[in-house]
Amino acid sequence: MDTAVSSAGRKPIGGSSEFNDHRIYLGKPAALDLGTVPVTWTNRWETSSHVVPVRSAGEYSIAVSLGPNAAKFAENAAVGVVLRVDVIGDEPAGPQHDAPVVAKSDKKADNKGGSAAHADSGEAAGAGWTGTVTAAVGGAVVLAAGVRVRGDAAQVGHEDDKGWRVKRQRSRGRVASAALAALCAVAALPGQAWAAGEPSPYTYEPSAQPVKGAVVNTDAEQLKAGGTYKDSIKPGGKLFYRVVLDAKSNAYVSATAVPKLGTKVSYADELKVTLQDRDGNSCNYGTAQFQSAEFARPVGTYAHRTIDKDSTSCQEADTYYVLVERDSEATSSSEPWDLEIRHLTEPGLKAAGPTAAPENWPSASPEPPTGGPQERRGGTSFFSARGLKEGEWRDKIKPGETLFYKVPVDWGQQLFASADLSSAAGEGYVPNALAMAVYNPARGLVDSASDVAYDGKQKSTALDPLPPVAYENRFDSKDSVNGMRFAGWYYLRVSLNPAVEKEFGSNPLGLSLRLNVKGDAQSAPGYAGPAGDFEVTDDHLSAAESGQSSSEAEKSGTMQLVAAAGIGAGTVLVLGLGVWMLVARRRAAAGPPSAGQGADSGAPTQYGPPAAW
Missing domain, CATH: 2.60.120.380 (Jelly Rolls)
Incomplete structure (x- = not known):
């Protein structure tokens, strides 16, 4: 996890670990602290990269980024973040032309240019913010906070860094110590891996x-x-x-x-x-x-x-x-x-469709899927169910655990599914050890496979042949037929009896799913509106290919939005920096403002960095 502070002009404050910090995250709470030197007009003539940008009042930004490896600690890669921010100091924010040098304060940064976060260690009592950051590819910044800092923003007779025209005045502000006193990355939020040896909880839709x-x-x-x-x-x-x-x-x-x-x-x-x-x-x-x-x-x-x-x-x-x-x-x-x-x-149909349920459909067991078994971890609910396509899929299931998977089945297609439970060391007998059921896109129960008794030897169960998906299936009286009434995600729920632990131990058993989706996709009925959840789209097929769950699909869409926003913000930042450099060059060529431009006559004009903080 990394943090950084940017000035009111969006210039990064760097050159020291006090202003840009990072920590290794191991799934336990971690804290970072950083901050700025006091804001003064004369910081612009300093040479240190952590002092020069702290030259004017305004919005100071705190950026927080989380590396992609954080996903190892949380299924939804969301980690809680707490920001504590303090702006310290009530003294005059000089020297600004004729303003006095900042007087010493009990809460000031040290005189070596260190940040107030270090000078006031452990005493941050500012506003708090709690939220989450998400593991991003490449460690993209996904959270930023703004802090408004008062200081010596008022200038005399000419434009300040934001291009505002201001009148001649003496500014009183605050010593600009925007101290990010504590940035705590706490334990992963709900949706993370469960405690070792315990079945996973049901993941509700957020x-x-x-x-x-x-x-x-x-x-x-x-x-x-x-x-x-x-x-x-x-x-x-x-x-x-x-x-x-x-x-x-x-x-x-x-x-x-x-x-x-x-x-x-x-x-x-x-x-x-x-x-x-x-x-x-x-x-x-x-x-x-x-x-x-x-x-x-x-x-x-x-x-x-x-x-x-x-x-x-x-x-x-x-x-x-x-x-x-x-x-x-x-x-x-x-x-x-x-x-x-x-x-x-x-949605209803534009025109009346068939109302007679089919009487016959293919019921012969298909050939085993080709290509060999592939690994795919199941989810813990309908929302977190992992996508599967036709093929053989391997997983592990613990006693007492329930796993969810989802398969896209289009109009005219027929789903076949079976489950195999691996052998285990030891002796014993558990009746009704493995239970499997299939649900339709509306989460209606379609059918259940015969429960499997387990004696330590490998066992298998399968769903009875289901009809191809058809609109007219809804007019049949049997749930296993009328449940296959629309296209979309069909969900497999697989559960292992907790009594298996008593007989064969708590170690997970191997689980193998064989899926066949037979038939070519046919045209959807003439819906009078958008099909919504009752269709198979390219996104469904992509999720089945990659094993993406609904929660991961939402995160993917969020990260794409964040990336797009980041690109836009980056473009604006580059343009802003270009304007800033142009203005700075013109000021340098023009030299300091003269008394005729409205400076305080009779008072010494002081340039250069302050002698001490």
Whole structure:
């Protein structure tokens, strides 16, 4: 991590580690301090590079950059930063022409040209700022702060460094010690690697807003289309939310339950999501159960309103209610389940399309993927799921851990997926050790593979053949068919029973995923608006190729914006420096201002650096 200070004229202050500093970051808190000498008019005649730029009042900039290797300590490469800034001194800011030399102060920089940060070590009590910096390629500067410093900016009878015309006056200001007293890089923020030996936590979407489900529908808060929300639900809980739907779009509301790790769940523990009209009639509902794999892991389902010309229920533009329910056995843990709720809409069609679901599709198992296995680390949630394309992918999974992956499946394409668990030393038996499920782009549960019993030998499970993605699949009654209703990201969730640790130890086991995406991509249906989440774009294919998650894609877009802003700022800076040099040369040719230009007559004019700070 590096820091640097620039003057009001955007000139870097250099020549000493007191003004440009860096530290090695090892994932633990680290502190840096730097600052400036006092701002005075006469600093411009000094020769030291850390004194000359500190010549006028104005905005002094503090830049903070984080090297790309910081990504090793945090999955999202975000590290907390705290800035503490102090501007020290209340004395006259001379000598400025006839202003007196700065009087000594209890809080001044040392007289060797050292910064006030060193002269006033440990006493910074200025304004604080807390934020994050992101590991950037090449250590690009990604954060800058400005500090306004008062001093001897007023000049006599001519323009100052900013080109302002000022009147003849004597300035009183502050000794310009902009001291960055402490810059603390604290431990990595949420989204980082978890503690050794413990399963990873569920990574919520950063934009998720807190929402409070209501006991009665009239008190329900509104969920907006495209939004993601966070709540929690207790055993036996029933929570209402409100959505406003038009008469043209299909609507989806998903809920993902995240029980705490290690809590007890039972076969019939259930999460249910229902979409209701104002009369309490059910438009649609979905359920998710733990079934025979009785261990805590994220489970999810959705409810939807599908526009259907042959239906008369839930087709009107109106307010609808989402009811999320939790049903738990008496023997299950009573802790609340966290909820991640997402509301999406799918545009209607310009013209009526087919309404008959397909009856047949290819069901033969495809040939194993070619090219050999490749390494790809899974994410911990829908948001952090890693992209995969067709092929064989290797990972490691720890007892109690759940990993998420995502695969782009376009219109007309068919997804095949299987999972292999490696062998392990030791003897034992764990029923229902490995659980795998597939979710569609609206986070609706499509199907689950048969749970795998584990005895230390390699084991395998696979999803039943799913139909090719087609708009008309939505009119079938089976979830495994109507769930394949649109193109986009399809999510694989793979979980390992924590009981494996008791029988075979805590070391992670090898996990291999085989994926086949069969068929050529076909044209999308004639949507009446943007497809949104329900399409496969070049960005999807690129993320599947590189293994990028949604969180990494957001960071990539942010860094591109920062890079573009940096290029623009750099251009302005170069132009500004050119103007600054031109003005400086003209001043040098013109010489110092004379008394006829408004200088104080009868008072000695002093040039050159101050004798001491």
